Amino acid sequence: MSWKLDKNRPVCPQIVEQICVKIANGELKAGEKLMSVREVALAAGVNPNTVQKAFETLEQNGIIYAQRGSGNFVSDDVLIANQKVAEITEQKTRNYINEMKDLGFNEEEIKKYIEVLIK
Amino acid sequence: MSWKLDKNRPVCPQIVEQICVKIANGELKAGEKLMSVREVALAAGVNPNTVQKAFETLEQNGIIYAQRGSGNFVSDDVLIANQKVAEITEQKTRNYINEMKDLGFNEEEIKKYIEVLIK
Amino acid sequence: MSWKLDKNRPVCPQIVEQICVKIANGELKAGEKLMSVREVALAAGVNPNTVQKAFETLEQNGIIYAQRGSGNFVSDDVLIANQKVAEITEQKTRNYINEMKDLGFNEEEIKKYIEVLIK
Amino acid sequence: MSWKLDKNRPVCPQIVEQICVKIANGELKAGEKLMSVREVALAAGVNPNTVQKAFETLEQNGIIYAQRGSGNFVSDDVLIANQKVAEITEQKTRNYINEMKDLGFNEEEIKKYIEVLIK
DNA sequence: GTGGTCTAGACCACT
DNA sequence: GTGGTCTAGACCACC
DSSP states (O other), X not given: OOOOOOTTSOHHHHHHHHHHHHHHTTSSOTTOBXXXXXXXXXXXXXXXXXXXXXXXXXXXXXXXXXXXXXXXXXXXXXXXXXXXXXXXXXXXHHHHHHHHHHTTXXXXXXXXXXXXXXX | OOOOOOTTSOHHHHHHHHHHHHHHTTXXXXXOBOOOHHHHHHHHTOOHHHHHXXXXXXHHTTSEEEETTTEEEEOSOTHXXXXXXXXXXXXXXXXXXXXXXXXXXXXXXXXXXXXXXXX | OOOOOOTTSOHHHHXXXXXXHHHHTTSSOTXXXXXXXXXXXXXXXXXXXXXXXXXXXXXXXXXXXXXXXXXXXXXXXTHHHHHHHHHHHHXXXXXXXXXXXXXXXXXXXXXXXXXXXXX | XXXXXXXXXXXXXXXXXXXXXXXXXXXXXXXXXXXXXXXXXXXXXXXXHHHHHHHHHHHHTTSEEEETTTEEEEOSOTHHHHHHHHHHHHHHHHHXXXXXXXXXXXXXXXXXXXXXXXX
Protein backbone atom coordinates (compact mmCIF):
# COMPACT_ATOMS: atom_id res chain seq x y z
CA MET A 1 0.00 0.00 0.00
CA SER A 2 1.79 3.08 -1.26
CA TRP A 3 1.11 6.73 -0.56
CA LYS A 4 2.08 9.58 -2.86
CA LEU A 5 1.41 12.76 -0.96
CA ASP A 6 1.94 16.23 -2.33
CA LYS A 7 3.13 18.21 0.68
CA ASN A 8 2.11 21.48 -0.97
CA ARG A 9 -1.56 20.54 -0.77
CA PRO A 10 -3.65 19.69 2.30
CA VAL A 11 -2.76 16.15 3.22
CA CYS A 12 -6.03 15.00 4.74
CA PRO A 13 -8.19 15.18 1.59
CA GLN A 14 -5.41 13.50 -0.35
CA ILE A 15 -5.64 10.50 1.95
CA VAL A 16 -9.41 10.49 1.54
CA GLU A 17 -9.06 10.56 -2.23
CA GLN A 18 -6.42 7.88 -2.41
CA ILE A 19 -8.39 5.47 -0.29
CA CYS A 20 -11.43 6.06 -2.49
CA VAL A 21 -9.26 5.36 -5.51
CA LYS A 22 -7.87 2.18 -3.96
CA ILE A 23 -11.42 1.00 -3.35
CA ALA A 24 -12.59 2.06 -6.79
CA ASN A 25 -9.80 0.21 -8.57
CA GLY A 26 -10.16 -2.91 -6.45
CA GLU A 27 -6.94 -2.63 -4.47
CA LEU A 28 -9.18 -2.54 -1.40
CA LYS A 29 -12.23 -4.80 -1.44
CA ALA A 30 -15.64 -4.61 0.20
CA GLY A 31 -15.50 -5.54 3.88
CA GLU A 32 -11.72 -5.66 3.90
CA LYS A 33 -9.89 -4.31 6.92
CA LEU A 34 -7.89 -1.16 6.31
CA MET A 35 -4.48 -0.50 7.73
CA SER A 36 -4.77 1.00 11.21
CA VAL A 37 -4.67 4.74 11.70
CA ARG A 38 -1.21 4.48 13.15
CA GLU A 39 0.12 2.26 10.38
CA VAL A 40 -1.10 4.60 7.66
CA ALA A 41 0.35 7.54 9.54
CA LEU A 42 3.72 5.83 9.73
CA ALA A 43 3.67 4.61 6.13
CA ALA A 44 2.61 7.97 4.74
CA GLY A 45 4.88 9.99 7.01
CA VAL A 46 1.97 11.89 8.45
CA ASN A 47 0.56 12.57 11.89
CA PRO A 48 -1.97 9.98 13.14
CA ASN A 49 -4.49 12.76 13.80
CA THR A 50 -4.50 13.68 10.14
CA VAL A 51 -5.21 10.09 9.16
CA GLN A 52 -7.88 9.85 11.82
CA LYS A 53 -9.61 12.90 10.38
CA ALA A 54 -9.44 11.42 6.88
CA PHE A 55 -10.98 8.18 8.13
CA GLU A 56 -13.73 10.13 9.87
CA THR A 57 -14.56 11.88 6.61
CA LEU A 58 -14.67 8.55 4.82
CA GLU A 59 -16.96 7.15 7.49
CA GLN A 60 -19.32 10.13 7.26
CA ASN A 61 -19.54 9.45 3.54
CA GLY A 62 -20.38 5.80 4.18
CA ILE A 63 -17.27 4.64 2.37
CA ILE A 64 -15.73 2.87 5.35
CA TYR A 65 -16.97 2.03 8.80
CA ALA A 66 -15.10 1.97 12.09
CA GLN A 67 -15.29 -0.73 14.71
CA ARG A 68 -13.84 0.39 18.02
CA GLY A 69 -10.93 -1.71 19.08
CA SER A 70 -10.80 -3.77 15.92
CA GLY A 71 -10.20 -1.36 13.07
CA ASN A 72 -11.66 0.33 10.03
CA PHE A 73 -13.32 -1.64 7.27
CA VAL A 74 -14.30 -0.95 3.68
CA SER A 75 -18.05 -0.54 3.42
CA ASP A 76 -19.99 -3.32 1.76
CA ASP A 77 -21.28 -0.81 -0.73
CA VAL A 78 -18.25 -0.10 -2.88
CA LEU A 79 -20.38 2.00 -5.20
CA ILE A 80 -20.18 5.03 -2.94
CA ALA A 81 -16.41 5.14 -3.32
CA ASN A 82 -16.77 5.03 -7.08
CA GLN A 83 -19.24 7.88 -6.97
CA LYS A 84 -16.94 9.85 -4.72
CA VAL A 85 -14.04 9.43 -7.12
CA ALA A 86 -16.23 10.50 -10.01
CA GLU A 87 -17.47 13.46 -8.02
CA ILE A 88 -13.98 14.60 -7.05
CA THR A 89 -12.77 14.19 -10.61
CA GLU A 90 -15.60 16.20 -12.04
CA GLN A 91 -15.24 18.95 -9.49
CA LYS A 92 -11.50 19.28 -10.05
CA THR A 93 -11.99 19.41 -13.78
CA ARG A 94 -14.82 21.94 -13.67
CA ASN A 95 -12.76 24.10 -11.33
CA TYR A 96 -9.83 23.96 -13.67
CA ILE A 97 -11.89 24.81 -16.72
CA ASN A 98 -13.59 27.71 -14.97
CA GLU A 99 -10.33 29.13 -13.75
CA MET A 100 -8.85 28.86 -17.22
CA LYS A 101 -11.86 30.59 -18.74
CA ASP A 102 -11.54 33.36 -16.15
CA LEU A 103 -7.97 33.74 -17.37
CA GLY A 104 -9.35 34.43 -20.82
CA PHE A 105 -8.86 31.09 -22.51
CA ASN A 106 -11.51 29.58 -24.75
CA GLU A 107 -12.27 25.89 -25.05
CA GLU A 108 -9.93 25.14 -27.90
CA GLU A 109 -7.07 26.93 -26.21
CA ILE A 110 -7.56 24.98 -22.99
CA LYS A 111 -7.49 21.68 -24.83
CA LYS A 112 -4.33 22.67 -26.68
CA TYR A 113 -2.70 23.83 -23.45
CA ILE A 114 -3.42 20.52 -21.78
CA GLU A 115 -2.05 18.61 -24.74
CA VAL A 116 1.23 20.52 -24.65
CA LEU A 117 1.84 20.18 -20.93
CA ILE A 118 0.56 16.70 -20.34
CA LYS A 119 3.60 14.63 -21.02
CA MET B 1 -14.97 46.79 -15.79
CA SER B 2 -16.55 43.57 -14.59
CA TRP B 3 -15.45 41.25 -11.80
CA LYS B 4 -16.32 37.57 -11.66
CA LEU B 5 -15.23 36.39 -8.25
CA ASP B 6 -15.55 32.83 -7.09
CA LYS B 7 -16.43 33.13 -3.40
CA ASN B 8 -15.15 29.61 -2.79
CA ARG B 9 -11.62 30.60 -3.64
CA PRO B 10 -9.30 33.17 -2.03
CA VAL B 11 -10.39 36.56 -3.26
CA CYS B 12 -7.13 38.48 -3.22
CA PRO B 13 -5.25 36.38 -5.81
CA GLN B 14 -8.33 36.38 -8.01
CA ILE B 15 -8.22 40.16 -8.20
CA VAL B 16 -4.51 40.02 -8.98
CA GLU B 17 -5.14 37.52 -11.75
CA GLN B 18 -8.02 39.40 -13.28
CA ILE B 19 -6.14 42.66 -13.47
CA CYS B 20 -3.24 40.84 -15.12
CA VAL B 21 -5.68 39.36 -17.58
CA LYS B 22 -7.27 42.73 -18.31
CA ILE B 23 -3.83 44.11 -19.05
CA ALA B 24 -2.82 41.09 -21.10
CA ASN B 25 -5.91 41.26 -23.30
CA GLY B 26 -5.72 45.01 -23.77
CA GLU B 27 -8.75 45.97 -21.70
CA LEU B 28 -6.31 47.97 -19.62
CA LYS B 29 -3.53 49.71 -21.50
CA ALA B 30 0.00 50.75 -20.58
CA GLY B 31 0.02 53.86 -18.42
CA GLU B 32 -3.77 53.82 -17.99
CA LYS B 33 -5.21 54.76 -14.60
CA LEU B 34 -6.85 51.96 -12.68
CA MET B 35 -10.07 52.27 -10.74
CA SER B 36 -9.47 53.29 -7.15
CA VAL B 37 -9.21 50.71 -4.41
CA ARG B 38 -12.59 51.79 -3.08
CA GLU B 39 -14.28 51.63 -6.46
CA VAL B 40 -12.97 48.13 -7.15
CA ALA B 41 -13.97 47.01 -3.67
CA LEU B 42 -17.47 48.33 -4.19
CA ALA B 43 -17.83 46.97 -7.70
CA ALA B 44 -16.53 43.53 -6.73
CA GLY B 45 -18.33 43.38 -3.42
CA VAL B 46 -15.15 42.85 -1.49
CA ASN B 47 -13.35 44.36 1.47
CA PRO B 48 -11.18 47.34 0.46
CA ASN B 49 -8.27 45.88 2.43
CA THR B 50 -8.32 42.87 0.15
CA VAL B 51 -8.14 45.05 -2.95
CA GLN B 52 -5.37 47.08 -1.38
CA LYS B 53 -3.36 43.90 -0.79
CA ALA B 54 -3.94 42.82 -4.38
CA PHE B 55 -2.70 46.19 -5.67
CA GLU B 56 0.38 45.90 -3.47
CA THR B 57 1.14 42.50 -4.91
CA LEU B 58 0.75 43.88 -8.43
CA GLU B 59 3.07 46.77 -7.61
CA GLN B 60 5.72 44.43 -6.16
CA ASN B 61 5.59 42.50 -9.41
CA GLY B 62 6.07 45.69 -11.39
CA ILE B 63 2.73 45.27 -13.11
CA ILE B 64 1.27 48.51 -11.84
CA TYR B 65 2.70 51.47 -10.00
CA ALA B 66 1.17 53.73 -7.39
CA GLN B 67 1.36 57.51 -7.52
CA ARG B 68 0.51 59.07 -4.19
CA GLY B 69 -2.57 61.18 -4.37
CA SER B 70 -3.44 60.39 -7.94
CA GLY B 71 -4.00 56.64 -8.03
CA ASN B 72 -2.61 53.42 -9.48
CA PHE B 73 -1.47 53.08 -13.08
CA VAL B 74 -0.69 50.22 -15.41
CA SER B 75 3.05 49.84 -15.84
CA ASP B 76 4.51 50.90 -19.16
CA ASP B 77 5.92 47.43 -19.57
CA VAL B 78 2.86 45.33 -20.31
CA LEU B 79 5.03 42.29 -20.90
CA ILE B 80 5.31 41.50 -17.20
CA ALA B 81 1.57 41.08 -16.96
CA ASN B 82 1.64 38.71 -19.90
CA GLN B 83 4.35 36.65 -18.26
CA LYS B 84 2.41 36.56 -15.01
CA VAL B 85 -0.67 35.27 -16.79
CA ALA B 86 1.39 32.62 -18.55
CA GLU B 87 2.99 31.61 -15.28
CA ILE B 88 -0.32 31.28 -13.46
CA THR B 89 -1.81 29.35 -16.34
CA GLU B 90 1.00 26.87 -16.45
CA GLN B 91 0.95 26.30 -12.73
CA LYS B 92 -2.80 25.74 -12.64
CA THR B 93 -2.59 23.30 -15.50
CA ARG B 94 0.31 21.32 -14.05
CA ASN B 95 -1.52 21.14 -10.74
CA TYR B 96 -4.63 19.86 -12.44
CA ILE B 97 -2.77 17.22 -14.43
CA ASN B 98 -0.89 15.98 -11.38
CA GLU B 99 -4.05 15.71 -9.32
CA MET B 100 -5.79 13.80 -12.07
CA LYS B 101 -2.87 11.42 -12.38
CA ASP B 102 -2.98 10.85 -8.63
CA LEU B 103 -6.62 9.89 -9.10
CA GLY B 104 -5.45 7.15 -11.45
CA PHE B 105 -6.10 8.76 -14.81
CA ASN B 106 -3.61 8.50 -17.65
CA GLU B 107 -2.93 11.19 -20.22
CA GLU B 108 -5.48 10.05 -22.77
CA GLU B 109 -8.20 9.79 -20.16
CA ILE B 110 -7.53 13.29 -18.90
CA LYS B 111 -7.79 14.73 -22.40
CA LYS B 112 -11.05 12.87 -23.02
CA TYR B 113 -12.42 14.01 -19.66
CA ILE B 114 -11.67 17.63 -20.47
CA GLU B 115 -13.26 17.30 -23.86
CA VAL B 116 -16.47 15.94 -22.40
CA LEU B 117 -16.87 18.54 -19.68
CA ILE B 118 -15.61 21.58 -21.48
CA LYS B 119 -18.73 22.75 -23.20
CA MET C 1 -31.03 -16.97 26.87
CA SER C 2 -31.35 -14.14 24.37
CA TRP C 3 -29.04 -11.20 23.77
CA LYS C 4 -30.16 -7.92 22.27
CA LEU C 5 -27.01 -5.98 21.61
CA ASP C 6 -26.99 -2.49 20.21
CA LYS C 7 -23.92 -2.42 17.96
CA ASN C 8 -23.77 1.36 18.19
CA ARG C 9 -22.99 1.23 21.88
CA PRO C 10 -20.04 -0.35 23.72
CA VAL C 11 -20.71 -4.06 23.89
CA CYS C 12 -19.00 -5.03 27.12
CA PRO C 13 -21.14 -2.94 29.51
CA GLN C 14 -24.25 -4.09 27.66
CA ILE C 15 -23.41 -7.68 28.52
CA VAL C 16 -22.78 -6.72 32.13
CA GLU C 17 -26.13 -4.95 32.29
CA GLN C 18 -28.09 -7.73 30.68
CA ILE C 19 -26.72 -10.37 33.01
CA CYS C 20 -27.60 -8.16 35.98
CA VAL C 21 -31.09 -7.77 34.56
CA LYS C 22 -31.46 -11.51 34.05
CA ILE C 23 -30.51 -12.04 37.69
CA ALA C 24 -32.74 -9.23 38.90
CA ASN C 25 -35.81 -10.54 37.09
CA GLY C 26 -35.21 -14.15 38.09
CA GLU C 27 -34.24 -15.52 34.71
CA LEU C 28 -30.95 -16.43 36.37
CA LYS C 29 -31.18 -17.67 39.96
CA ALA C 30 -28.78 -17.56 42.91
CA GLY C 31 -26.05 -20.18 42.56
CA GLU C 32 -27.07 -21.07 39.02
CA LYS C 33 -24.34 -21.81 36.50
CA LEU C 34 -23.94 -19.26 33.72
CA MET C 35 -23.33 -20.10 30.09
CA SER C 36 -19.63 -20.33 29.32
CA VAL C 37 -17.74 -17.37 27.95
CA ARG C 38 -17.52 -19.08 24.56
CA GLU C 39 -21.21 -19.90 24.45
CA VAL C 40 -22.24 -16.36 25.28
CA ALA C 41 -19.78 -15.01 22.72
CA LEU C 42 -21.21 -17.27 20.07
CA ALA C 43 -24.82 -16.61 20.99
CA ALA C 44 -24.34 -12.86 21.11
CA GLY C 45 -22.08 -12.68 18.06
CA VAL C 46 -19.31 -11.02 20.02
CA ASN C 47 -15.62 -11.52 20.64
CA PRO C 48 -14.97 -13.92 23.55
CA ASN C 49 -12.51 -11.46 25.04
CA THR C 50 -15.32 -8.95 25.42
CA VAL C 51 -17.47 -11.47 27.26
CA GLN C 52 -14.52 -12.43 29.44
CA LYS C 53 -14.06 -8.76 30.41
CA ALA C 54 -17.75 -8.48 31.21
CA PHE C 55 -17.59 -11.55 33.45
CA GLU C 56 -14.54 -10.13 35.22
CA THR C 57 -16.44 -6.91 35.91
CA LEU C 58 -19.36 -8.88 37.26
CA GLU C 59 -17.05 -10.90 39.51
CA GLN C 60 -15.36 -7.77 40.86
CA ASN C 61 -18.81 -6.49 41.76
CA GLY C 62 -19.60 -9.70 43.58
CA ILE C 63 -22.47 -10.45 41.25
CA ILE C 64 -21.06 -13.72 39.98
CA TYR C 65 -18.14 -15.87 41.02
CA ALA C 66 -15.80 -18.00 38.96
CA GLN C 67 -14.87 -21.56 39.84
CA ARG C 68 -11.82 -22.75 37.99
CA GLY C 69 -12.60 -25.60 35.68
CA SER C 70 -16.31 -25.63 36.26
CA GLY C 71 -17.53 -22.21 35.12
CA ASN C 72 -19.14 -19.03 36.41
CA PHE C 73 -22.01 -18.98 38.87
CA VAL C 74 -24.55 -16.44 40.03
CA SER C 75 -23.64 -15.17 43.47
CA ASP C 76 -25.81 -16.32 46.35
CA ASP C 77 -26.53 -12.71 47.16
CA VAL C 78 -28.84 -11.65 44.38
CA LEU C 79 -29.33 -8.27 46.02
CA ILE C 80 -26.13 -6.87 44.59
CA ALA C 81 -27.41 -7.41 41.06
CA ASN C 82 -30.60 -5.60 41.95
CA GLN C 83 -28.66 -2.67 43.32
CA LYS C 84 -26.52 -2.58 40.21
CA VAL C 85 -29.56 -2.45 37.99
CA ALA C 86 -31.06 0.33 40.09
CA GLU C 87 -27.80 2.24 39.98
CA ILE C 88 -27.46 1.96 36.22
CA THR C 89 -31.08 2.95 35.74
CA GLU C 90 -30.76 6.03 37.86
CA GLN C 91 -27.58 7.13 36.19
CA LYS C 92 -29.01 6.71 32.69
CA THR C 93 -32.11 8.63 33.63
CA ARG C 94 -30.25 11.49 35.29
CA ASN C 95 -27.99 11.72 32.26
CA TYR C 96 -30.95 11.86 29.96
CA ILE C 97 -32.73 14.52 31.96
CA ASN C 98 -29.61 16.68 32.18
CA GLU C 99 -28.96 16.45 28.47
CA MET C 100 -32.54 17.37 27.67
CA LYS C 101 -32.35 20.35 30.01
CA ASP C 102 -29.16 21.45 28.28
CA LEU C 103 -31.13 21.34 25.05
CA GLY C 104 -33.51 23.87 26.56
CA PHE C 105 -36.36 21.65 27.65
CA ASN C 106 -38.08 22.10 30.97
CA GLU C 107 -39.48 19.32 33.10
CA GLU C 108 -42.98 19.35 31.67
CA GLU C 109 -41.68 19.30 28.11
CA ILE C 110 -39.43 16.33 28.83
CA LYS C 111 -42.32 14.35 30.26
CA LYS C 112 -44.50 15.16 27.28
CA TYR C 113 -41.71 14.27 24.88
CA ILE C 114 -41.26 10.88 26.51
CA GLU C 115 -44.97 10.23 26.41
CA VAL C 116 -45.15 10.92 22.68
CA LEU C 117 -42.20 8.78 21.71
CA ILE C 118 -42.60 5.92 24.10
CA LYS C 119 -44.94 3.69 22.22
CA MET D 1 -22.89 33.74 25.65
CA SER D 2 -22.60 31.03 28.27
CA TRP D 3 -21.30 27.50 27.97
CA LYS D 4 -22.32 24.64 30.25
CA LEU D 5 -20.09 21.74 29.40
CA ASP D 6 -20.28 18.34 31.01
CA LYS D 7 -16.66 17.23 31.15
CA ASN D 8 -17.72 13.59 31.47
CA ARG D 9 -19.12 13.61 27.95
CA PRO D 10 -17.36 14.35 24.66
CA VAL D 11 -17.06 18.11 24.49
CA CYS D 12 -17.18 18.63 20.76
CA PRO D 13 -20.76 17.45 20.14
CA GLN D 14 -21.88 19.45 23.17
CA ILE D 15 -20.63 22.62 21.51
CA VAL D 16 -22.39 21.64 18.30
CA GLU D 17 -25.62 21.07 20.18
CA GLN D 18 -25.46 24.27 22.17
CA ILE D 19 -24.88 26.41 19.12
CA CYS D 20 -27.82 24.74 17.41
CA VAL D 21 -29.91 25.48 20.48
CA LYS D 22 -28.78 29.11 20.55
CA ILE D 23 -29.83 29.46 16.93
CA ALA D 24 -33.09 27.63 17.48
CA ASN D 25 -34.11 29.80 20.40
CA GLY D 26 -33.11 33.03 18.70
CA GLU D 27 -30.09 33.89 20.83
CA LEU D 28 -28.13 33.71 17.56
CA LYS D 29 -29.83 35.09 14.49
CA ALA D 30 -29.56 34.33 10.76
CA GLY D 31 -26.43 35.84 9.24
CA GLU D 32 -25.06 36.88 12.60
CA LYS D 33 -21.35 36.53 13.23
CA LEU D 34 -20.41 33.91 15.79
CA MET D 35 -17.71 34.32 18.40
CA SER D 36 -14.34 33.36 16.95
CA VAL D 37 -12.95 29.89 17.43
CA ARG D 38 -10.42 31.23 19.90
CA GLU D 39 -12.97 33.24 21.87
CA VAL D 40 -15.28 30.26 22.27
CA ALA D 41 -12.34 28.10 23.27
CA LEU D 42 -11.35 30.59 25.94
CA ALA D 43 -14.88 31.19 27.18
CA ALA D 44 -15.70 27.49 27.35
CA GLY D 45 -12.33 26.48 28.80
CA VAL D 46 -11.65 24.18 25.90
CA ASN D 47 -8.92 23.72 23.31
CA PRO D 48 -9.37 25.77 20.11
CA ASN D 49 -9.01 22.60 18.03
CA THR D 50 -12.08 21.15 19.68
CA VAL D 51 -14.11 24.24 18.88
CA GLN D 52 -12.75 24.23 15.33
CA LYS D 53 -13.94 20.67 14.88
CA ALA D 54 -17.37 21.57 16.22
CA PHE D 55 -17.61 24.50 13.80
CA GLU D 56 -16.59 22.22 10.93
CA THR D 57 -19.39 19.85 11.82
CA LEU D 58 -21.85 22.71 11.90
CA GLU D 59 -20.65 23.91 8.53
CA GLN D 60 -20.97 20.45 6.99
CA ASN D 61 -24.56 20.46 8.23
CA GLY D 62 -25.20 23.83 6.61
CA ILE D 63 -25.95 25.43 9.95
CA ILE D 64 -23.15 27.96 9.82
CA TYR D 65 -20.70 29.01 7.14
CA ALA D 66 -17.08 30.05 7.47
CA GLN D 67 -15.46 33.00 5.79
CA ARG D 68 -11.69 32.84 5.87
CA GLY D 69 -10.19 35.74 7.70
CA SER D 70 -13.47 37.22 8.81
CA GLY D 71 -15.22 34.61 10.91
CA ASN D 72 -18.08 32.14 11.13
CA PHE D 73 -21.64 33.18 10.46
CA VAL D 74 -25.06 31.71 11.16
CA SER D 75 -26.57 30.34 7.95
CA ASP D 76 -29.44 32.27 6.44
CA ASP D 77 -31.55 29.16 6.71
CA VAL D 78 -32.19 28.88 10.43
CA LEU D 79 -34.54 25.99 9.81
CA ILE D 80 -31.70 23.49 9.58
CA ALA D 81 -30.62 24.28 13.13
CA ASN D 82 -34.16 23.70 14.32
CA GLN D 83 -34.27 20.38 12.55
CA LYS D 84 -30.94 19.42 14.02
CA VAL D 85 -32.15 20.18 17.53
CA ALA D 86 -35.27 18.15 16.93
CA GLU D 87 -33.20 15.32 15.52
CA ILE D 88 -30.79 15.28 18.45
CA THR D 89 -33.65 15.43 20.91
CA GLU D 90 -35.47 12.56 19.31
CA GLN D 91 -32.36 10.43 19.06
CA LYS D 92 -31.42 10.99 22.71
CA THR D 93 -34.93 10.16 23.81
CA ARG D 94 -35.23 7.03 21.69
CA ASN D 95 -31.84 5.88 22.95
CA TYR D 96 -32.93 6.40 26.51
CA ILE D 97 -36.19 4.58 26.06
CA ASN D 98 -34.51 1.65 24.34
CA GLU D 99 -31.89 1.34 27.03
CA MET D 100 -34.54 1.42 29.72
CA LYS D 101 -36.56 -1.25 27.94
CA ASP D 102 -33.42 -3.38 27.68
CA LEU D 103 -33.13 -3.01 31.44
CA GLY D 104 -36.56 -4.57 31.74
CA PHE D 105 -38.73 -1.53 32.26
CA ASN D 106 -42.07 -1.16 30.53
CA GLU D 107 -43.54 2.12 29.32
CA GLU D 108 -45.44 3.00 32.45
CA GLU D 109 -42.43 2.32 34.64
CA ILE D 110 -40.22 4.55 32.54
CA LYS D 111 -42.69 7.42 32.77
CA LYS D 112 -42.94 6.99 36.54
CA TYR D 113 -39.17 6.81 36.87
CA ILE D 114 -38.75 10.06 34.97
CA GLU D 115 -41.39 11.76 37.06
CA VAL D 116 -39.65 10.82 40.30
CA LEU D 117 -36.16 11.90 39.27
CA ILE D 118 -36.99 14.97 37.25
CA LYS D 119 -37.03 17.63 39.88
C1' DG E 1 -7.46 39.08 14.00
C1' DT E 2 -9.61 34.87 11.64
C1' DG E 3 -10.27 30.25 9.94
C1' DG E 4 -7.62 26.03 8.23
C1' DT E 5 -4.31 22.58 8.65
C1' DC E 6 -0.92 20.02 10.74
C1' DT E 7 2.35 17.95 14.32
C1' DA E 8 3.11 15.96 18.82
C1' DG E 9 1.77 13.57 22.44
C1' DA E 10 -1.48 12.05 25.79
C1' DC E 11 -5.44 9.36 27.79
C1' DC E 12 -9.55 6.46 27.45
C1' DA E 13 -12.62 2.64 26.45
C1' DC E 14 -13.16 -1.28 23.76
C1' DT E 15 -11.64 -5.74 21.25
C1' DG F 1 -3.40 -2.90 19.61
C1' DT F 2 -7.39 -0.07 17.93
C1' DG F 3 -10.28 3.89 17.24
C1' DG F 4 -11.90 8.25 19.66
C1' DT F 5 -11.14 12.41 21.92
C1' DC F 6 -8.64 16.03 23.65
C1' DT F 7 -4.76 19.42 24.78
C1' DA F 8 -0.92 22.21 23.28
C1' DG F 9 1.24 24.75 20.18
C1' DA F 10 2.66 25.95 15.63
C1' DC F 11 2.32 27.89 10.83
C1' DC F 12 -0.23 29.57 6.85
C1' DA F 13 -3.22 32.33 3.92
C1' DC F 14 -6.63 35.58 4.05
C1' DC F 15 -9.42 39.80 5.52
